[in-house]
Amino acid sequence: MIDREERGTRRDRRRRRQGGGRDTHSPRGISTRRVLLVVLVLVLGAGALAAYRILARQPYTVVLVVVDTVRRDSLGCYGHPRNPTPHIDALAAEGIRFDTAISTSGWTLPAMGSLVTGAWPTIHGAMGKQVILAPMREELPTIAEILSEQGYNTLGFANAAFVSPMLGFDRGFDVFSHRHAYTGEVRRADETIRAAVSAIRARRSEANFVFIHLFDPHLDYDPPPGYETKFAVERKELPPPLGMQDIMDLTTDGGKGPPVPADIAYVQAIYQGEINFADEQIGNLVHELKKMGLYDRTLLIVTADHGEEFWEHNGFEHGHTLYDELIRIPLVIKLPADILPARRIVDTQVRILDIAPTVFDLLGMERPESFAGRSLMPLIMGQSSDDRIAYVESTLYGTDKLAWREKRFKYILDLHPETEVPVELYDLEADPGETNNLVAARPKVAHRLRADLINFHNELAGESKTMSTPEIIDMSPDVVENLKSLGYIR
Ligand SMILES: [Zn+2]
Numbered sequence: 001m002i003d004r005e006e007r008g009t010r011r012d013r014r015r016r017r018q019g020g021g022r023d024t025h026s027p028r029g030i031s032t033r034r035v036l037l038v039v040l041v042l043v044l045g046a047g048a049l050a051a052y053r054i055l056a057r058q059p060y061t062v063v064l065v066v067v068d069t070v071r072r073d074s075l076g077c078y079g080h081p082r083n084p085t086p087h088i089d090a091l092a093a094e095g096i097r098f099d100t101a102i103s104t105s106g107w108t109l110p111a112m113g114s115l116v117t118g119a120w121p122t123i124h125g126a127m128g129k130q131v132i133l134a135p136m137r138e139e140l141p142t143i144a145e146i147l148s149e150q151g152y153n154t155l156g157f158a159n160a161a162f163v164s165p166m167l168g169f170d171r172g173f174d175v176f177s178h179r180h181a182y183t184g185e186v187r188r189a190d191e192t193i194r195a196a197v198s199a200i201r202a203r204r205s206e207a208n209f210v211f212i213h214l215f216d217p218h219l220d221y222d223p224p225p226g227y228e229t230k231f232a233v234e235r236k237e238l239p240p241p242l243g244m245q246d247i248m249d250l251t252t253d254g255g256k257g258p259p260v261p262a263d264i265a266y267v268q269a270i271y272q273g274e275i276n277f278a279d280e281q282i283g284n285l286v287h288e289l290k291k292m293g294l295y296d297r298t299l300l301i302v303t304a305d306h307g308e309e310f311w312e313h314n315g316f317e318h319g320h321t322l323y324d325e326l327i328r329i330p331l332v333i334k335l336p337a338d339i340l341p342a343r344r345i346v347d348t349q350v351r352i353l354d355i356a357p358t359v360f361d362l363l364g365m366e367r368p369e370s371f372a373g374r375s376l377m378p379l380i381m382g383q384s385s386d387d388r389i390a391y392v393e394s395t396l397y398g399t400d401k402l403a404w405r406e407k408r409f410k411y412i413l414d415l416h417p418e419t420e421v422p423v424e425l426y427d428l429e430a431d432p433g434e435t436n437n438l439v440a441a442r443p444k445v446a447h448r449l450r451a452d453l454i455n456f457h458n459e460l461a462g463e464s465k466t467m468s469t470p471e472i473i474d475m476s477p478d479v480v481e482n483l484k485s486l487g488y489i490r
Pocket of ligand 1: 068069107108109306
């Protein structure tokens with residue numbers, strides 16, 4: 001049986017959206033204090049104002065940073081040996097590192113849709129193939145809409161075609177600064193962080209929700225000066241930037257075989273330079289929050305939408321499979337200083353759609369029903385260690401696939417009737433690289449996971465039929481050209 005809570009429904013959404021935050025951290029709590037302030041000012045005169053400001057509890061600042069295309073093992077705190085991410089590692093040491101965080105897909109649009117709506121891809125609807133894309137269903141509220149209704153300033157900074165207003169990602173934001181998709185403008189992480197910091201600084205005494213999406217590690221691999229070959233031995237015949245075609249030129253066997261190991265290592269090292277640069281900028285963000293006196297009151301979350309394949313399963317990039325190099329993402333949470341976590345490392349399996357409910361929980365707000373995930377706070381506070389089911393779906397290229405991931409076993413189902421390997425089962429403890437298909441060897445486990453996967457998928461599909469039909473985006477030739485240059489269209 002599927003836990004109804006996992007699935008979420010649309011019932012009572014509007015009522016809940018209009019319902020109140022009841023917590024002293026919320027700006028609504030501050031409104032009450034503002035009434036008191038007026039009384040104080042009337043009674044005691046203007047001198048009371050300063051006293052009130054000292055006594056008043058500042059609202060939390062919420063900063064959600066998504067670095068696109070970051071493999072879990074590309075971060076130092078997840079085991080990368082060459083210290084590429086000291087700033088994210090420091091946040092993990094001070095906060096909580098989630099060891100088994102699973103996205104809902106292996107590419108940007110469905111994964112980001114799940115992050116901001118808290119819904120599974122079939123429910124939020126933002127998926128597609130190549131240039132045929134659907135936006136998020138409008139009846140689903142986004143985290144920005146919810147927090148905006150609670151009085152938060154909502155400040156968004158995004159840098160990809162798939163995180164664009166066209167697909168609904170600007171919903172609920174007072175400020176939504178978006179680059180890249182339509183214009184071909186590239187905004188690196190340093191510029192994005194500077195824009196975010198300046199927006200926060202202008203509202204530093206208010207309640208702010210800040211969403212920052214950094215695109216740097218995504219193709220093209222084009223680290224800025226000083227980072228280009230920091231993790232690689234320089235190769236004069238193939239200097240960065242590396243685009244899709246440069247990398248395809250390295251493949252063997254007429255494009256069917258992977259590049260030789262030295263070439264794979266080189267490509268991955270250039271990618272690693274981009275991650276190192278993005279990490280530096282996250283360090284700058286932390287520094288600026290400290291300078292503004294906001295850091296201790298900040299909930300800071302760093303995660304990714306999906307990873308990147310470097311031929312672990314004979315492929316490159318992302319969007320084409322549901323293996324762990326694409327769907328197991330980094331997740332680091334730094335809590336406000338007045339909340340002491342009981343655990344620094346959580347190895348319970350969690351999902352990208354648990355992030356928004358965690359924010360609501362921490363702000364003392366009710367979780368709207370359409371958000372199917374659950375707060376991570378019970379895991380952080382040591383009150384629970386129950387693994388959560390992970391359902392994964394949607395491919396941008398190739399045949400459609402679904403996956404069901406438990407902590408130990410993972411089942412992948414290819415929906416194409418003539419596919420070569422229609423079903424796969426992996427024991428992730430014994431075989432984290434997912435190379436030994438156990439469907440024949442472990443038929444009972446395969447049967448159980450298959451039944452759970454299909455039941456869950458059918459429930460979601462049934463519910464989605466009762467929802468609105470998202471209007472398919474007719475991509476303009478300019479956008480198509482831009483996506484082609486990014487390797488999104490092959
Ligand atoms: Zn992405």
